[in-house]
Amino acid sequence: MTIDRKKIIEEMSKVKILGNEEGMIPVFGVYVQQLPAAIWNGFARRMINSVPEHLVPAAEELLINAAHECGYHTGHGIITSEEFKTVVGPMLEKMPEDVLHGAFAVFTAWGWAKSEVTELIPNQKMVVRAYDYYESDIISYGKTNRPAAFMITGVSGAFMDLAYGGPYDPKGKTGIYTFKCQQTKGIEMGDDYGEFVVTRNQA
Amino acid sequence: MSQEKKIEFEVDRRFDPVKSRHFLNGVCTVLHCHHYATLYSQLALDAVNFNGADHLVEASEDTFYEVLNSYYLNKGATTAEEKVEIARQYWQAVGMGLIQFTGVGKFEILAEMEYSHLDEGWLKKWGGSKKPVNLFTVGFVAAVAALVNEKPVRSFRVTETKSLVCGDEKSEFKGVAA
Numbered sequence: 001m002t003i004d005r006k007k008i009i010e011e012m013s014k015v016k017i018l019g020n021e022e023g024m025i026p027v028f029g030v031y032v033q034q035l036p037a038a039i040w041n042g043f044a045r046r047m048i049n050s051v052p053e054h055l056v057p058a059a060e061e062l063l064i065n066a067a068h069e070c071g072y073h074t075g076h077g078i079i080t081s082e083e084f085k086t087v088v089g090p091m092l093e094k095m096p097e098d099v100l101h102g103a104f105a106v107f108t109a110w111g112w113a114k115s116e117v118t119e120l121i122p123n124q125k126m127v128v129r130a131y132d133y134y135e136s137d138i139i140s141y142g143k144t145n146r147p148a149a150f151m152i153t154g155v156s157g158a159f160m161d162l163a164y165g166g167p168y169d170p171k172g173k174t175g176i177y178t179f180k181c182q183q184t185k186g187i188e189m190g191d192d193y194g195e196f197v198v199t200r201n202q203a
Numbered sequence: 204m205s206q207e208k209k210i211e212f213e214v215d216r217r218f219d220p221v222k223s224r225h226f227l228n229g230v231c232t233v234l235h236c237h238h239y240a241t242l243y244s245q246l247a248l249d250a251v252n253f254n255g256a257d258h259l260v261e262a263s264e265d266t267f268y269e270v271l272n273s274y275y276l277n278k279g280a281t282t283a284e285e286k287v288e289i290a291r292q293y294w295q296a297v298g299m300g301l302i303q304f305t306g307v308g309k310f311e312i313l314a315e316m317e318y319s320h321l322d323e324g325w326l327k328k329w330g331g332s333k334k335p336v337n338l339f340t341v342g343f344v345a346a347v348a349a350l351v352n353e354k355p356v357r358s359f360r361v362t363e364t365k366s367l368v369c370g371d372e373k374s375e376f377k378g379v380a381a
Contacts (some may be wrong), residue, residue: 013285014218019300035232036233040233043243047247065242087330109223109289111231
């Protein structure tokens with residue numbers, strides 16, 4: 001069996017998450033919240049617009065890093081969850097490549113980005129395309145001259161860490177940052193889709 | 204005999220399969236974890252020279268002002284009691300914690316949190332902080348204060364005066380009219 005994206009998206013998009021009596025959502029080994037996309041875009045834009053030009057790459061890197069850590073820990077929680085095992089588990093044949101394809105189907109189902117892996121060289125490189133994502137909504141203020149999908153960039157790198165970076169480290173001291181991701185296209189820049197290229201981190 | 208009206212925040216969830224987006228009461232939402240929220244907060248707090256904390260508070264205030272105002276208009280919530288109760292239930296539903304508005308007036312608003320996504324996440328990730336860190340809720344309380352008083356955003360200046368991450372039993376927020 002190969003990864004059935006349509007089925008995964010259909011099943012995983014139905015997962016209902018609401019705060020418990022303490023207003024908390026403890027799932028997948030982390031606390032989760034479900035906030036309007038506008039708050040994340042709003043803060044990222046304000047930060048990028050407030051720093052001098054020479055510090056823009058550094059500010060972007062910090063936003064990407066937040067997503068990289070989030071993707072590493074939450075991603076691990078997702079791919080080891082009962083929901084993932086139930087829905088995606090029976091489709092897994094080639095490891096860890098099928099897990100990566102499945103993870104991006106979940107990524108899509110949860111509303112992070114309508115995305116898929118379009119190229120994968122095991123242990124070396126992955127290319128992801130995103131055809132719709134909330135970070136591109138900033139185009140409503142006009143096209144950007146730099147890529148701005150910091151969340152997808154960070155999480156894509158983290159997913160390759162989980163696949164090929166060695167055993168998961170809950171403290172995030174090893175295993176994470178073995179890959180880095182560069183966004184090469186973006187809807188927010190006027191492209192038809194976002195493109196993200198993940199390669200081994202040589203640093 | 205009068206009957207007490209029960210105020211209930213209604214949750215209408217939809218998934219758009221074409222764009223692969225989730226909507227909560229018509230607002231595009233996204234699931235994120237405490238790592239993401241705390242790292243964004245840390246970034247905001249560290250960016251002292253670039254008003255990072257103000258940026259996060261204002262992004263929060265603007266976002267929740269619009270979300271709550273739209274809901275209030277849609278459901279016909281007009282009284283202060285209705286508005287704060289809906290805000291409390293909203294914060295709980297989206298996983299941000301348990302907030303209680305303990306004082307709501309024309310010139311002042313007080314709120315406290317016994318459970319907080321941001322603080323619990325911060326404690327889990329870093330163990331504590333010497334200063335309060337919950338900028339998301341500071342903005343949220345400012346939005347609620349403005350809406351209750353039918354004022355625009357930036358009408359209240361909110362400060363977190365006690366904090367779970369600092370070892371206090373509850374986080375406390377105090378807002379005063381700007």
